Every structure is written in C-alpha cells, then in structure tokens.
Amino acid sequence: MAFNEDGSKMTYRESLQNILKEGQLADALGIDIFALGEHHREEYSISSPEIMLAALASSTSRIKLSTAVTVLSSDDPVRIYERFATLDGISNGRAQIMLGRGSFTESFPLFGYDLEKYTKLFDEKLALFNELITKDKVTWSGEETQNLANQTVYPRIEKHQLPVFIGIGGTPESVLRTARYNYAMMIAIIGGEAIRFEPYIELYKNATEEYGTQVHQIGVHSHGIITETDQEAYDIGWKYIKQSMDKVGRDRGWPEMTQKRYDFEVGQGAYYVGSVETVAQKIAQTTSELGIDRFDLVYGTGGQLEKTRLETIKLYATKVIPRVKEILVKAGD
Template sequence: MTIDTDKLEFGLDTFGDVAFNDDGSKMTYRQSLQNILKEGRLADKLGIDVFALGEHHREEYSISSPEIMLSALASTTKNIKLSTAVTVLSSDDPVRVYERFATLDGISNGRAQIMLGRGSFTESFPLFGYDLADYNELFEEKIALFNELITKDKVTWSGQKTQSLANQTVYPRIEQHQLPVFVGIGGTPESVLRTAKYDYNMMIAIISGEAIRFEQYIELYKNATKEYGAKVRQIGVHSHGIITETDQEAYDIGWKYIKQSMDKVGLDRGWPQMTKSRYDFEVGQGAYYVGSIETVAQKIAQTISELDISRFDLVYGTGGQTESTRIKTIELYATKVIPRVKEILESEDDE
C-alpha cells in the first residue's frame, strides 16, 4: 500500500482541560481559555492542519461553547482549519448549529469544520432540558435535520423532537454548502453506518485498546458507502498523547495526568481505576501516544499505515497538564513528529 504523505492531515484536539499551575494550583477558567487561544495560534504558526475543540459542560473543562473560541481564532490565524471535537448535536438545535457554523465559516474564510456526536458525556442533556431516555432518537432526528440544512437551500421538515419547518431558508448561508462534516465514532456499527448514509467524513475516537481493532469499522464504512451510493470521505483517528524529549518524562506526565482524568470519568461511568499494567499497555500497544519524538512518530506511522487513514489528531493536555507541557507537546508534534511520521511512511513505500 502506497500512502501519499502530501495528502495526510495532522490535527490537535483539546477538550479544554483546565490546566494546573506549576505550584499545583488550578488555573482560572479565564486563564485556561486565554491559553487555549494561544495554543491555537501557535498550532497555526507551526503549520498544524487542524485545531479542534471539544464541547463539555463539566467542572474540569473550560470549553462549553467551542464555536466562540474558534471564532476568536478565526481572526488571529491564517491557515489552520477550525473544527469542533465534538459538537453534541443531540442536546442542541440543528438550526442554531447551522447558523453558528455558517457564521464561523464566513469569519474564517472557509476554514470551518464541524464534528458531530451524540455525546459520550451526557451532562448537557439535563442541563438543556432533554431526557436521556431519548438519547438515540434525539441524535437520529437531529442529524437528519442538520443534513437537510447543510444540503438544501430551502427545508421543509416535520419534527417529532425538533421544530417543524416549511420551505425555510436559514441564514447566513454557507457558500456552496462547503462545510466539511465529520461524525465522531466511539465504536458502534450504527454510528459508522449513519456516517456513510449521510456521506460524511468519519473520525474514530480511540481512547483505549489497539488501533487495529477499529479496522473492521473502516471496512464497514467503506462497504456502506457503496450501498448508499456515497463516497469514501476522509477517515481519521484521534487519541491522547504527550510528547517530550524522553520516553520516561512523557510516561511520568501521562501517569499523573491521564490517569487522573480517566479515573475521574470512570467514577461517573462505573469504570475501575486505571492500573499501572493497563497504563503500560495503552502506552506500549494501545491508544496513548506517549513518549519521545521517535516513539510517538513510529506509533502514529503504524496507525496510519495499518488503518489506511488520511488524518491523525493528537488529543493534548489531558487531565490538566501544565502549560509548559502542553506547549512542548504542540511544538514537538509540529516540528519533529509530523515530519518524522512522513519520513517513516515514505521509507516504507520505497521498500
């Protein structure tokens, strides 16, 4: 298999984890948001392809309105694509989502993207008055309405869990309907089939286990696009990572911060606390891209090659890592790891 490295894209994702200061205190939300804007500008300056922000409504995260953050970045960056990771469509209004992204697309001069998700975190449902019992039905209806808005100038729609529309045009318009839409996939076949049905791009969130186990979902997506008469769009993966000069330094940071984050999430979901053996597995063979430049580059190259994907997003700053750690990861990812990944893949093609 030959991989065209010129067509590969590399992104940075953050959920807006509120960082710890060097003295162990927590940043304020204002400081956190200002630093994320700084990180986005740095990513643009260093040539990262995509900067993606997650939507959360929890104490440990500072980004509840990613589109506002992306709009701020739109006026202070030049080339980087600006995306969510994800927009929780189930607890939002598809019409308002369309309007916000049409606005972002105009401000950024066509650099906006959207990643839709059902919500792996569910705190937004009661917060905005939705019943978790309708979890699946809400997403099914809302993505269908959003697809009407994104593909048609005038929409007629009869909703059960959404509003009804009669020959309605929503403004501002996205020029030529050219807003790249991704669906965030956590590992359910139904989500994969839905992505293919609507002719959308697919982003696989791999937060545990070996990447190769998701090969079956990529094959399902490709086969489903044929059945639906759609195209195979961009397929990407996003996973947590930390990059430093040495494997040991990155390992120690991850054990402190990634473990802390996963244990906190696990309290809500009934997961056991992360053990050292589990962490070692994820760093070695699993979903954590934690280590030195060469270690992380080799692992990313392996994932791209095994899954035949064209985009890889590194989730940085997990668990509230200090600002210096976050900046180091961004700088090494952009200037060292990405060039090395391409070099590895190109050398494999020559063999």
C-alpha cells in the same frame, strides 16, 4: 483545564486564554487542524467551542478550525448551522464540524432533554442538519425538532459545503449512519489497540458503496504527550491521564487505572506518549495499518501544565509530523 506550577487550578479565564495561544501556536507552526471539544463539566473550560474557534479565526491565517465534537443531540440543528455558517465566513472557509452524541451526558438535563431519547434525538437532529447543509430551502416535520416550511436559514455557507465529520465511539450503527449521510468519519480511540477498529473502516467503505455515497476522510483521535524523552512523557501521562480517567471512572463505576493497564496503552494501546521517535513510529503504524487520512492528537488530557501542552504542540508540529511523513514515504517505496 490546566494546573499551575504550584499545583493550583488555573481559572477558567486563564485556561481559555491559554487555549487561544495554543491554537495560534499550532497555526504558526503549520499544523493542519485545531479541534476543540464541547463539555459541560467542572474540569473543562470550553462549553461553547464555536466562540473559541471564532476568536482563533481572527488571529490565525491558515489552520482549519473544527469542533471535536459538537453534541448535536442536546442542541438545535438550525442554530448549529447558523453558528458554523458564521464561523465559516469569519474564517474565510476554514470551518469544519464534527458531530456526535458526546462521551458525557451532562448537557442533556442541562438543556432539558430526556436521556431515554439519547439515540432518537441524535438520529432526528442529524437528519434535519443534513437537510440544512444540502438544501437552500428546507421543509421539515419532526417529533423532537421544530417544523420548517420552505425555510432558508441564514447566513448561508458560500462556495462550498461545510466539511462534516461524525465522531464514532465504536458502534456499527454510527458507522453506517456516517456512510448513509455521505460524511467523513473520526474514530475516537481512547483505549485498546487501534487495529481493532479496522472492521469499522471496512464497514464504512462497504456501506458507502451500498448507499451510493463517497468514502470521505477517515481519522483517528487519541490521547498523547510528547517530550524529549520517553520517561518524562511516561511520568506526565501516568499523573495526568490516569487522573482524568480515574475521575471519569468514578462517575461511571469503572475501576481505577492500574499501572499495568497504563503500560499497555502506552506500549500497544491508545496512548501516544513518549519521545518524538516513539510517538512518530506509533502514529505511522496506526496510519499505515488502518489506512487513515488524519490523526488528531488529544494533547492536554487531565489538566497538564501549560509548559507541557506547549511542548507537545511544538514537538508534534516541528518533529513528529515530518518524521511520520518520512516513515510513511519510506514504507511506500
């Protein structure tokens, strides 16, 4: 959720309406993908990203519409398939899905799932979801899921297979799982230098060879703010990113973010905060060093003012993305 100019919180209705406007702006400016996360916490307004994406499907024309992520462990794979098949039909083939276990756990007790089965739930539900998107008729017997007997789920996804990403938080097991199921990989880098994830990318590529699957798109997702000057972006990030991370830290027993830590993340780490040139150079460096195909900028961390969110989208689309492409082309000459 964002804040108003006077420091008051927006209502959930206002926040949701603004996110629709942001997605429409991203589409109009030529950004490739608009991805929305699923959260069940006070500071987030989106608990049902597919509904938001469906609304955007009817008011955009070209942008791909994805989740980031869908918390598979606390949902029903059959219902997820049905919702995304519906979204895919409404958007004329622009739907994508990113599956994960989620960085928060509020959905587990909310929907009656045992956190002690955190890994088992995801493993079994991912296996069932894979059956649903690769077969027309599914026979399935599960411990944490329903049984299906030669069942077809409707509506069907027509003409192509739904693009599936797995959100990776940083465990080798998640990378191997992604390769085994022949899915694309999105690495959530929310702290530290991006280059430390290079071994995970190599593991993914090597694992696809062993499993006989394909190397699909590999992406990185990190926090960012873009303004006209480095100092302005730095100050906004110090206020809002710190605010968000400190709140998460209180829940998890982490220390508050220090200015030294923030400076590291902005300079060398996972925050893409600064002017157009600063952010473009850093994205280009990450893209080149890791050999990734996609970079997702998480642009609204901490409930920033709507004008900051819109400015970040505009500068990202019109200046940063073209500049990143220019840097990478020159580097390849």
